[in-house]
Amino acid sequence: xxxxxxxxxxxxxxxxxxxxxxxxxxxxxxxxxxxxxxxxxxxxxxxxxxxxxxxxxxxxxxxxxxxxxxxxx
Amino acid sequence: xxxxxxxxxxxxxxxxxxxxxxxxxxxxxxxxxxxxxxxxxxxxxxxxxxxxxxxxxxxxxxxxxxxxxxxxxxxxxxxxxxxxxxxxxxxxxxxxxxxxxxxxxxxxxxxxxxxxxxxxxxxxxxxxxxxxxxxxxxxxxxxxxxxxxxxxxxxxxxxxxxxxxxxxxxxxxxxxxxxxxxxxxxxxxxxxxxxxxxxxxxxxxxxxxxxxxxxxxxxxxxxxxxxxxxxxxxxxxxxxxxxxxxxxxxxxxxxxxxxxxxxxxxxxxxxxxxxxxxxxxxxxxxxxxxxxxxxxxxxxxxxxxxxxxxxxxxxxxxxxxxxxxxxxxxxxxxxxxxxxxxxxxxxxxxxxxxxxxxxxxxxxxxxxxxxxxxxxxxxxxxxxxxxxxxxxxxxxxxxxxxxxxxxxxxxxxxxxxxxxxxxxxxxxxxxxxxxxxxxxxxxxxxxxxxxxxxxxxxxxxxxxxxxxxxxxxxxxxxxxxxxxxxxxxxxxxxxxxxxxxxxxxxxxxxxxxxxxxxxx
Numbered sequence: 001x002x003x004x005x006x007x008x009x010x011x012x013x014x015x016x017x018x019x020x021x022x023x024x025x026x027x028x029x030x031x032x033x034x035x036x037x038x039x040x041x042x043x044x045x046x047x048x049x050x051x052x053x054x055x056x057x058x059x060x061x062x063x064x065x066x067x068x069x070x071x072x073x
Numbered sequence: 074x075x076x077x078x079x080x081x082x083x084x085x086x087x088x089x090x091x092x093x094x095x096x097x098x099x100x101x102x103x104x105x106x107x108x109x110x111x112x113x114x115x116x117x118x119x120x121x122x123x124x125x126x127x128x129x130x131x132x133x134x135x136x137x138x139x140x141x142x143x144x145x146x147x148x149x150x151x152x153x154x155x156x157x158x159x160x161x162x163x164x165x166x167x168x169x170x171x172x173x174x175x176x177x178x179x180x181x182x183x184x185x186x187x188x189x190x191x192x193x194x195x196x197x198x199x200x201x202x203x204x205x206x207x208x209x210x211x212x213x214x215x216x217x218x219x220x221x222x223x224x225x226x227x228x229x230x231x232x233x234x235x236x237x238x239x240x241x242x243x244x245x246x247x248x249x250x251x252x253x254x255x256x257x258x259x260x261x262x263x264x265x266x267x268x269x270x271x272x273x274x275x276x277x278x279x280x281x282x283x284x285x286x287x288x289x290x291x292x293x294x295x296x297x298x299x300x301x302x303x304x305x306x307x308x309x310x311x312x313x314x315x316x317x318x319x320x321x322x323x324x325x326x327x328x329x330x331x332x333x334x335x336x337x338x339x340x341x342x343x344x345x346x347x348x349x350x351x352x353x354x355x356x357x358x359x360x361x362x363x364x365x366x367x368x369x370x371x372x373x374x375x376x377x378x379x380x381x382x383x384x385x386x387x388x389x390x391x392x393x394x395x396x397x398x399x400x401x402x403x404x405x406x407x408x409x410x411x412x413x414x415x416x417x418x419x420x421x422x423x424x425x426x427x428x429x430x431x432x433x434x435x436x437x438x439x440x441x442x443x444x445x446x447x448x449x450x451x452x453x454x455x456x457x458x459x460x461x462x463x464x465x466x467x468x469x470x471x472x473x474x475x476x477x478x479x480x481x482x483x484x485x486x487x488x489x490x491x492x493x494x495x496x497x498x499x500x501x502x503x504x505x506x507x508x509x510x511x512x513x514x515x516x517x518x519x520x521x522x523x524x525x526x527x528x529x530x531x532x533x534x535x536x537x538x539x540x541x542x543x544x545x546x547x548x549x550x551x552x553x554x555x556x557x558x559x560x561x562x563x564x565x566x567x568x569x570x571x572x573x574x575x576x577x578x579x580x581x582x583x584x585x586x587x588x589x590x591x592x593x
Contacts, residue, residue: 011447036410039406041360
C-alpha cells in the first residue's frame with residue numbers, strides 16, 4: 001500500500017474542503033477547492049484511492065508546492 | 074594495381090570509429106541507462122540516412138609506421154534526414170574521454186564546429202545531442218597555456234538562432250560549453266532521470282558555496298524543466314526524446330527563408346465541437362480545462378505543447394489548423410486564474426519570437442485577468458517580465474489572431490492583440506474585458522462615492538451591477554470595437570478561414586526578422 005502527497009500547484013487559500021479522511025476518491029475527483037486570483041481552483045485526485053489525511057483547514061493560506069493532503073493509492 | 078589496400082585501411086579506420094571508446098566504456102554507459110551517440114543518431118534519424126563527416130578523426134597509434142589503433146574523436150556528426158528532410162546532426166561521445174573537447178585542427182562540433190557551419194551554409198536545421206562537460210582544466214597541461222573564454226565562441230550558435238531551427242537534446246550530464254549550447258536553441262529536451270544540466274556540477278558547487286547536492290537534485294528535469302524552464306520539455310526515456318524532436322521539427326520550416334510545412338488535414342475545417350458550448354462555466358469564478366478547449370479547436374491530435382510544466386499560467390503549443398502550422402498561446406485559468414507571472418511571461422515572450430522568426434501565425438485564446446499581483450510577484454519582477462512579453466508581441470510582425478474566451482484585462486490583455494497588423498479580435502459570448510475587472514476596480518474608481526454613501530457595501534454592489542450591464546461583449550461589437558462575437562462552436566471554422574487567407578501574406582514576407590530596440 002503506497003501513499004501519495006497531494007501538493008498545491010498554486011498560491012492561494014483553502015476555500016472549501018470537499019472530501020474528508022476515509023472518503024474514497026475517483027480519478028479527477030475534487031478533494032478541496034482553493035481560491036486564488038478570485039478563482040475557485042479544484043485540487044483533483046490524480047488517480048483513484050482513499051483520502052488518508054488533510055494537511056490544511058478551510059481559509060488557511062497555502063503556498064505553491066505545499067502538501068495539502070495524503071492519499072492512499 | 075588497384076587501391077584495395079587503401080580501401081581496406083579506410084575500412085579498418087572506420088571500424089575503430091564505430092567501436093567508440095571500446096566495449097568496457099560502452100557497457101558502463103549503457104548501465105547508466107544511456108545510449109551511445111551512434112545509437113542516438115540511428116534512433117533519431119531516418120534509417121540509412123546518416124552520412125557521417127569526419128569519421129577518421131582521432132588519435133592514431135603507430136608501430137613502425139603501421140596503424141595499430143585509433144582513439145576516435147569524442148564527437149560524431151554529419152548530415153542526416155528526419156522524416157525525409159535534411160538536418161545537420163552531431164553529439165559528444167561520452168565513451169571517449171567523457172565527451173570532453175578535442176584538440177583537432179578543425180572542430181567537428183561544439184562551438185564553431187563543422188556541424189554548425191553545415192547548418193548555416195546549407196540552411197538546414199541543427200540537432201545537438203549533448204552529452205559532455207566541455208573543457209577541462211587538464212587541457213592546460215597539454216597546451217602549456219590556458220585558453221581565453223570564447224576562443225571557440227558562441228557566435229555561430231547565435232547566428233543560427235536567426236536562420237534555421239536549432240534543437241538541443243540533453244542526453245547526459247551537461248555543464249560548461251555544452252550546457253550553454255543546450256540553451257542556445259529554439260527548443261530543448263532532456264531525459265528524466267538520466268540527464269542533468271547546469272552551469273557547474275556538484276564538485277564546483279561544493280567548492281564554491283559549500284553546498285552538498287547531487288547532480289539530479291541540482292540539474293535534473295525536476296529543476297531544469299519543471300522549476301526553472303532552463304530546458305523546455307522532458308522525455309521519459311531517450312527514444313521518447315527522439316520522438317519529441319521529430320515532432321517538433323515537423324512544425325518547422327528548414328530555415329527562415331521558407332514557410333513551415335503545411336500538410337493535408339483529414340480533420341474538416343468546419344468541424345464544430347459541441348463541447349465548446351459548455352466548456353466555460355457560467356459561474357465566472359470557476360475555471361475550466363484550457364488544454365481540452367485547445368484540442369477541440371485545432372486539427373485532431375495536432376497540438377504539441379512547449380514547456381508544459383513551467384510557467385503553467387499560459388499554455389504554448391505548436392499545432393495545425395486545416396494543415397497549416399500555427400502557434401497557440403492560451404491562458405490557463407487553473408493556474409493563477411490565468412494571471413501572467415514571471416515564468417509565464419518569459420515562456421510567452423520566447424514562444425512569440427519563435428513563431429515570428431519562423432513565420433508561424435499566432436492564435437491567442439485569451440482568458441487573462443492581468444499580470445500576477447502580490448509581494449512575491451513584485452519581488453520576481455513580474456511587471457518587467459510581463460511588459461517584456463507585451464513588447465515582444467508588439468514588435469512581432471507575423472499575423473496574429475485573437476479569440477477572447479473569457480477575461481481580457483489590462484496590460485497582459487493588450488499583449489494578446491495584433492496591434493501592428495490587422496488587429497483582428499473575435500470573442501465568445503462569455504468574454505469580458507476592460508482596463509481591469511469590475512471587482513476591485515469599482516472600489517478604487519468610486520472610492521469617495523462609496524465612502525460617503527449611507528450603506529457603503531450596498532452602494533459598491535449597485536455600482537458593480539451598473540458596470541456589469543455595460544460589460545456585455547455585444548455592446549462592444551455594436552461599436553465594432555471588437556470585430557466579431559461568435560458561437561464557440563464556430564471557432565475552428567472561423568480561424569481556419571483566416572489562417573488559409575493569410576498564407577499569401579506569409580509567403581511574401583519571408584526571411585530573417587530584424588528586431589531593433591531594447592526589450593525592457
